[in-house]
Amino acid sequence: MxxxxxxxxxxxxxxxxxxxxxxFLLHHLRRGPGRTLAxxxxxxxxxxxxxxxxxxxxxELSDAEMNPFYFAQPVAPAAAGQGKIKLREVLKKxxxxxxxxxxxxxxxxxxxxxxxxxxxxxxxxxxALDCQVIVAARNRLGTINHTLLTVQALQSIGxxxxxxxxxxxxxGRTDISCRTNKKIMTDWLKPIPFFEIPxxxxxxxxxxxxxxSYPRVTKILTKLxxxxxxx
Numbered sequence: 164m165x166x167x168x169x170x171x172x173x174x175x176x177x178x179x180x181x182x183x184x185x186x187f188l189l190h191h192l193r194r195g196p197g198r199t200l201a202x203x204x205x206x207x208x209x210x211x212x213x214x215x216x217x218x219x220x221x222x223e224l225s226d227a228e229m230n231p232f233y234f235a236q237p238v239a240p241a242a243a244g245q246g247k248i249k250l251r252e253v254l255k256k257x258x259x260x261x262x263x264x265x266x267x268x269x270x271x272x273x274x275x276x277x278x279x280x281x282x283x284x285x286x287x288x289x290x291a292l293d294c295q296v297i298v299a300a301r302n303r304l305g306t307i308n309h310t311l312l313t314v315q316a317l318q319s320i321g322x323x324x325x326x327x328x329x330x331x332x333x334x335g336r337t338d339i340s341c342r343t344n345k346k347i348m349t350d351w352l353k354p355i356p357f358f359e360i361p362x363x364x365x366x367x368x369x370x371x372x373x374x375x376s377y378p379r380v381t382k383i384l385t386k387l388x389x390x391x392x393x394x
Contacts (some may be wrong), residue, residue: 167261167265167267168265168266168267168294168295168392169261169266169267169268169292169293169294169295170188170266170267170268170269170294170295170297170391171269171292171294171295171296172184172185172188172268172270172271172291172297172299172311172372173271173275173285173289173296173297173298173299173313173315173325173386174270174271174273174274174298174300174313175274175299175300175301175306175309175312176273176274176301176309177272177274178301179271179299179300179301179332179362180299180301180332180334181270181271181299182203182211182212182215182216182270183308183332183360183363183368184271184297184299184330184360185201185203185216185268186215186216186219186282186368187360187376187377187380187384188203188268188297188384188386188388189201189216189219189220189268190219190373190374190377191377191381191384191385191388192200192208192268192388193219193220195325196265197245197264197266198263198264198265198266199220199264199265199266199267199268199297200220200223200229200260200264200266200267200268201216201219201220201229201267201268201269201270202216202224202228202229202230202231202257202260202267202268202269203216203229203269203270203272204231204253204256204257204269204272204288205230205232205233205234205240205271205279206228206230206232206233206234206270206272207233207234207236207237207238207240207243207272208234208236208237209237210226210228210230210233210236212270213214213226213229213230213233215368215369215370215373216229216270217229218370219370219373220224222254223296224260224263227297228256228260229347230350231253231256232244232248232253232256232267233281236384239272239273239277239278239351240272240277240278240279240280241267241278241279241280241281242278243276244270244279244280245274245377246278246280246281246282247280247281248280249277250279250280250282250283250287250288251392252325253279253288254288254291254292257269257292264305269292269294271285271288271289272285273285273382274309274313275289275313275316275317276316282339286316286317286320287320289317289320289322290321290322293346293356294326295326295327295328295391295392296317296322296326296327296328297327297329297330297387298313298314298327298328298329298330299332300313300329300330300331300332300348301331301334302331302332302333302334302337302341302344302345302359303334303336303338303340303341303344304338304339304340306331306340306348307340307344307345307347307348307351310329310348310352311348311351311352314329314352315356315381324354324355325354326391327355328355328356328357328358328387328390328391329348329352329355329357329358330355330358330359330360330387331344331345331348331357331358331359332358332360333359333360333361333362334362335362335364335365342373345357345359354389356386356387358383358386358387359383360383361379363376363379363380364376375394388391
């Protein structure tokens with residue numbers, strides 16, 4: 164593993180399980196060697212995502228360090244911030260946290276084409292970072308199209324297949340596609356590694372619940388990290 168590794172978690176949409184995946188990955192990596200921190204550069208609306216991740220790294224970062232761009236309105240950051248944020252400002256904030264740790268987990272906002280300001284998208288931020296990209300996808304009808312489009316978009320901005328992983332997040336609501344999504348996407352995504360996180364309940368997650376549920380996903384996270392070594 165690189166001495167300074169970034170795991171960027173993006174999604175096929177909003178509400179697909181990025182925060183939960185980031186929380187489990189944070190808990191997993193903090194049990195191993197080196198110092199691991201997480202940040203969510205952009206957050207709009209509620210602060211639940213920030214609170215969960217901060218609870219797993221208590222007293223490590225201030226909220227302003229962990230979430231430097233917060234907007235009360237639950238809209239795209241470009242709209243909430245009136246398009247005034249510059250990409251170099253975001254990279255500066257990220258690099259300040261990167262300098263404090265060995266592994267940095269970054270939770271993105273929505274999907275790749277979410278505008279973060281008037282002149283850059285989530286995809287542009289990823290392209291500017293030396294990072295592994297983990298795509299969180301919702302296991303339900305439509306996910307095949309959304310996931311393949313996301314992976315195609317990542318490759319179009321120069322992210323090589325060996326730097327991409329896909330994680331299918333199971334939810335409480337299921338449909339008939341849940342029986343076939345994994346098989347079809349595994350075939351179409353090769354050689355990109357594909358993983359699946361099982362449904363872990365509808366209750367709100369806390370640091371305690373992450374720790375309690377962790378044994379159910381330990382092997383999956385171990386394989387995910389092994390597949391995400393920087394090349």
